[in-house]
Amino acid sequence: VGLIGYKFMGKAHSHAYFDMPKFFTSKAVPVMKTICGRDEKAVNETSEKYGWEGYETEWRKVVERDDIDLIDICTPNNTHYDIAIAAVKAGKHVLCEKPLALNVAQAKEMLDEVEKVRVKHMVCFNYRFVPAIGLAKRLIDEGKLGEIYHFRATYLQDWLVDPNSPFVWRHKKEVAGSGVHGDLNAHIIDLARYLVGEIDEVVGMCETFIKERMDEKGQKHKVSVDDATLFLAKFKGG
Structure with a gap:
């Protein structure tokens, strides 16, 4: 390795x-x-x-x-x-x-x-290997839960809520590409696809609540990625 x-x-x-x-x-x-x-x-x-x-x-x-x-x-x-x-x-x-x-x-x-x-x-996507997720996958695949009507997930990670949390590379779009959507929602999207199936339609919204942050040297920077994102999705299976 x-x-x-x-x-x-x-x-x-x-x-x-x-x-x-x-x-x-x-x-x-x-x-x-x-x-x-x-x-x-x-x-x-x-x-x-x-x-x-x-x-x-x-x-x-x-x-x-x-x-x-x-x-x-x-x-x-x-x-x-x-x-x-x-x-x-x-x-x-x-x-x-x-x-x-x-x-x-x-x-x-x-x-x-x-x-x-x-x-x-x-x-x-390490959450696929959480024992509870493995059990859910097995129950769904074996048909023991019947038809799945709804999948709801929230990723609760709050270190960005603190406005004093310092500016780092994750806050720069040219380096990170995206904010919490790519960093956290990526796990939710993967688990949804893994457990339920492919996504067909999406509507959502992103917001950057804390628009500026200080780096560790005290210099102010503009935050160019989202620090909150939510979306609704329709799966191909209905």
Whole structure:
């Protein structure tokens, strides 16, 4: 495994790779080859703390390594496309954090590329593996719940409610692509499709309630993504 990105989500994935063999029986045990980040001191510390064999500071070097089979992408959203395309062209399997890309065109090209090369690929929709979701899926598939008339979901995460929460890359459209819709609603949409089926019609609205935030240095920035989104959808099944 070559993991690109070492901060919050990179640490979460590192925990998963390190702990997985202790809790699950699998024929494929992760070999934690390298973790990558631009800050050499910080990524080295993360590498040592979480059990990686080494580290890199250039993601292209990770992609090009012959001892890497899987590239795990845990970087800001605007980098997913370039890293994934390069990884696939190098014959690597790809695991990518959500949202997959900045827009549909990028996502479609990424999908076309993996299907052409025929490598394994997955977006990190981890809630599919929650035991309660697994049970719901089984009950629905076995017909034990009858016909499903309605699916309702809310993702309650409130750190953006605090106006003093500092400005970060997630607040910039050119880096994040979207706000809570891509960051949180992506999970809801995936679970809806997983449990109920494909969506046919959508109506919704987005809002940015806190339009400016201070960064950690005290400089004010405009927030260019949504911090609240809701929508109604009709499924193809009715």
